[in-house]
Amino acid sequence: MEKLMNFKLKIWRQKNCEERGYFKTYQIHNISPNSSFLEMLDILNNKIICEKKDSSPISFDHDCREGICGMCSLYINGRAHGPDNLITTCQLHMRHFHEGETIYVEPWRAKPFPIIKDLVVDRSSFDRIIISGGYISVNTFGKTIDGNMIPIPKDQVDKAFDAATCIGCGACVAACKNRSAMLFVSAKVSQFALLPQGKIERKKRVINMINKMDEEGFGSCTNTRACEIECPKGISTEYISLMNREYIQSFTF
Amino acid sequence: MKNTFKLNSKIPLSSLTHKWEDHKSTLKLVSPNNRSNIEIIVVGTGLSGGSAAASLSELGYQVKAFCYQDSPRRAHSVAAQGGINASKNYKGDNDSVYQLFYDTIKGGDYRSREANVYRLAEISSNIIDQCVAQGVPFARDYAGYLDTRSFGGTKVSRTFYAKGQTGQQLLLACYSSISRQIGIGRIKMYNRHEMLDLVIVDGVAKGIIARNLISGKIERHAAHAVVIASGGYGNVFFLSTNAMGSNASAIWKVHKKGGFFANPCFTQIHPTCIPVHGNYQSKLTLMSESLRNDGRIWVPKKLEDAISIRNGYKKPENINEEDRDYYLERRYPSFGNLVPRDVASRAAKERCDKGFGIENNETKEGVFLDFRFSIEKYGKEKENELGIQQSSLLHNNKLGKEIMESKYGNLFHMYEKITNDNPYHTPMKIYPAVHYSMGGLWVDYNLMSSIPGCYIIGEANFSDHGANRLGASALMQGLADGYFILPYTIADYLSECITEKISTKHIAFQLSEKNVKNRIQKLIKNNGNMPVDFFHKKLGNIMWKYVGMSRNHIGLCKAIKRIQELRYEFWKNIFVPGNIDDGLNSELEKAGRVADFLELGELMAMDALNRKESCGSHFREEYQTKEGEALRDDVHYKYVSLWEYKENHPVSDEIMHKENLNFTFVKVQSRSYK
Numbered sequence: 001m002e003k004l005m006n007f008k009l010k011i012w013r014q015k016n017c018e019e020r021g022y023f024k025t026y027q028i029h030n031i032s033p034n035s036s037f038l039e040m041l042d043i044l045n046n047k048i049i050c051e052k053k054d055s056s057p058i059s060f061d062h063d064c065r066e067g068i069c070g071m072c073s074l075y076i077n078g079r080a081h082g083p084d085n086l087i088t089t090c091q092l093h094m095r096h097f098h099e100g101e102t103i104y105v106e107p108w109r110a111k112p113f114p115i116i117k118d119l120v121v122d123r124s125s126f127d128r129i130i131i132s133g134g135y136i137s138v139n140t141f142g143k144t145i146d147g148n149m150i151p152i153p154k155d156q157v158d159k160a161f162d163a164a165t166c167i168g169c170g171a172c173v174a175a176c177k178n179r180s181a182m183l184f185v186s187a188k189v190s191q192f193a194l195l196p197q198g199k200i201e202r203k204k205r206v207i208n209m210i211n212k213m214d215e216e217g218f219g220s221c222t223n224t225r226a227c228e229i230e231c232p233k234g235i236s237t238e239y240i241s242l243m244n245r246e247y248i249q250s251f252t253f
Numbered sequence: 254m255k256n257t258f259k260l261n262s263k264i265p266l267s268s269l270t271h272k273w274e275d276h277k278s279t280l281k282l283v284s285p286n287n288r289s290n291i292e293i294i295v296v297g298t299g300l301s302g303g304s305a306a307a308s309l310s311e312l313g314y315q316v317k318a319f320c321y322q323d324s325p326r327r328a329h330s331v332a333a334q335g336g337i338n339a340s341k342n343y344k345g346d347n348d349s350v351y352q353l354f355y356d357t358i359k360g361g362d363y364r365s366r367e368a369n370v371y372r373l374a375e376i377s378s379n380i381i382d383q384c385v386a387q388g389v390p391f392a393r394d395y396a397g398y399l400d401t402r403s404f405g406g407t408k409v410s411r412t413f414y415a416k417g418q419t420g421q422q423l424l425l426a427c428y429s430s431i432s433r434q435i436g437i438g439r440i441k442m443y444n445r446h447e448m449l450d451l452v453i454v455d456g457v458a459k460g461i462i463a464r465n466l467i468s469g470k471i472e473r474h475a476a477h478a479v480v481i482a483s484g485g486y487g488n489v490f491f492l493s494t495n496a497m498g499s500n501a502s503a504i505w506k507v508h509k510k511g512g513f514f515a516n517p518c519f520t521q522i523h524p525t526c527i528p529v530h531g532n533y534q535s536k537l538t539l540m541s542e543s544l545r546n547d548g549r550i551w552v553p554k555k556l557e558d559a560i561s562i563r564n565g566y567k568k569p570e571n572i573n574e575e576d577r578d579y580y581l582e583r584r585y586p587s588f589g590n591l592v593p594r595d596v597a598s599r600a601a602k603e604r605c606d607k608g609f610g611i612e613n614n615e616t617k618e619g620v621f622l623d624f625r626f627s628i629e630k631y632g633k634e635k636e637n638e639l640g641i642q643q644s645s646l647l648h649n650n651k652l653g654k655e656i657m658e659s660k661y662g663n664l665f666h667m668y669e670k671i672t673n674d675n676p677y678h679t680p681m682k683i684y685p686a687v688h689y690s691m692g693g694l695w696v697d698y699n700l701m702s703s704i705p706g707c708y709i710i711g712e713a714n715f716s717d718h719g720a721n722r723l724g725a726s727a728l729m730q731g732l733a734d735g736y737f738i739l740p741y742t743i744a745d746y747l748s749e750c751i752t753e754k755i756s757t758k759h760i761a762f763q764l765s766e767k768n769v770k771n772r773i774q775k776l777i778k779n780n781g782n783m784p785v786d787f788f789h790k791k792l793g794n795i796m797w798k799y800v801g802m803s804r805n806h807i808g809l810c811k812a813i814k815r816i817q818e819l820r821y822e823f824w825k826n827i828f829v830p831g832n833i834d835d836g837l838n839s840e841l842e843k844a845g846r847v848a849d850f851l852e853l854g855e856l857m858a859m860d861a862l863n864r865k866e867s868c869g870s871h872f873r874e875e876y877q878t879k880e881g882e883a884l885r886d887d888v889h890y891k892y893v894s895l896w897e898y899k900e901n902h903p904v905s906d907e908i909m910h911k912e913n914l915n916f917t918f919v920k921v922q923s924r925s926y927k
Contacts (some may be wrong), residue, residue: 016836035533042535042786049784049830049840056830059837061323064496065536067667068421069327091670116467117837124444127324131436135429138386140736141308147385148343151397161390161415164422168326197388
């Protein structure tokens, strides 16, 4: 049988955006190493509810629990999505921790991501960046041309796809010491810049999105590449270079 | 008299191939300058709701879109992996609208509506073109043209894909279209909102009551029409491939306000999920059906081998070829590993019930999905392409793995993270799990429910998949409904409300709001002891055991009784922490949803009990052939069961109506994949 594990958890509790938050300590026992981190938090929450001492269980964001929706967002032991590469928090399993370890759990900390409650933050600034231009302005109900009328070289579409895999979780921002959203924005800009369909609006798109990003209060990029290391989808900082090129070109040509 | 109106499916009379064209030409229109005076509520922003919201807004209507997530980009459509079907015949394998239509009808075990399915097949090609125009990076071949692959239940290659993240790419395209409209100001987006009631004024849907999940405020929203696109109800089983927040509340409220619920017992069990590992588990993860293109499913032939594997004494790699039972290839030689989902699921259960399961869990349920052969095959092909004459096995494997990586990389990665096994080296372990609901609210050909003004699209309705959904058809239906059907059909209804103004001060809004508040109060003030999850897990156990992959009379009767007891227990002993005016309270959200599941679960069991035949996902043990295949009864059950809720009565008092299914274009015959 698998050996069950015990942990000490220091979890950030914060009632809302205005009130001060603090770390609260919890003990948790008999956790299967095959549980995911979020399942461990579920168990803890059920314990809190049953004991009825602490008035509210810990709020945290999660949904698909298979690493694709981008909703989960914990900062665990000083790392976005915890101590493993290329995963979201819901894909992090307790076997990555040591027996008896103390684990620190915090929300994403960034000015454009205000805290809603406990570990839940508001990431609608990302939505507003997309609203400012992260699309191709084609109407959806009309008749367009046949898909094969727009041939795209395989390596180019693969590169666009790799950029398009961004799940918008915000780990790049959380990992960056400047709280920069360059990786997120560059992924979207690059996806469309690499595809023939996106070329018509490329200038407007990159300018609008970068302006919006600054307006929302995200910091600048200083090429530390922490975003690339913590990105659960392994999106490369190469796309930041590509975006910079798009940006400069938007002024010159 | 009431019923005859409600049951009018409005299927046009012309020949099947002309129905949609002819119907469209007779639909009434709303002129462009009137559209901006018309408001439409869309609940849910996945593929169907998102595409509908974007399209309606582009047409000029005012749209209010609601989702419980923090952003439309997170709707669970994002998790669809394998692909989307379209009958483009790019591969030259003789695909056509008819072939796609036929495969879907047959796959659904002749329990879907012919007219709707034909329309879906007709529209499929437009969807691909549309998505390409929006910038979806579909897989391409080396010449730059769109690539396809194959899915279960078909003999052609018609599935367009973007690695194992097709749903994500389609949803993000749809989300960017919504975003554009939000920017223009035509869509007002309500994130982190949940619909808690449908408001009906003079028999017509006129708005919703929603809860702002952050502030806890109960809000009234009025509109000229309400579109429900809230997805499926698989989470009634607790463990499923659905996202944790996926719920049935929106459709259940519509049902309780008069929307007929169609075929509730049809829930798809998907054959290729990661097996359950322990009782702490909150969720199951799907491994795309597309993997069956390149994977062979097997269990050991000898019982002692299965036992050794479970106990860890033997590895699957060490089982000789002649000691492996490729049971799908053995039983269904012509479709092999690509049989439809219901057939593959039952075959896996049959082997595990006989003791051949290979997973070391409580129920010993699991089978292997082995990629070794494809890795070798692709390696060899690549070597030929590169002109390598003599090669080592190691090098061959490396080349093969690279190709597998390019096709399914994210799926293999996901599997490894969850199970700690590397599927490039050792076969994946898989087992069936609850996945998709084919049942849902009844709609007519215009996608309107039995409540005028209330439209149901995507997984939330019942119409297109029958008793079993073929792979890569869900994305197709979601987008067809949202981009290409609803925007036309809804105008027919809206053309009559152009001068109308609706007020949220109407007594119907007041009453609905009061009911919603009372219920929340009841949940929070209840001084019980047990958390919501306790009841949800119990319900899930009952559902999986008795209303799961196989059902029988005794089990279903038991399930109904146990669900009733559990519901009683729930309302007596539920404990929801927090206060009424608190904001974010996920326990309260869950409690409301589970209370609805506790009613829906009973209806599912009632429907399954009523359907004394086996078809698609609904397998009644009493009705099977000698070989253990589903035995349909077309004489007595060729209908859609429609359940009508009676106000202030329990679920057990619901009345069943029937919509008979007519097939004019296909010959109804027994389904064989041999």
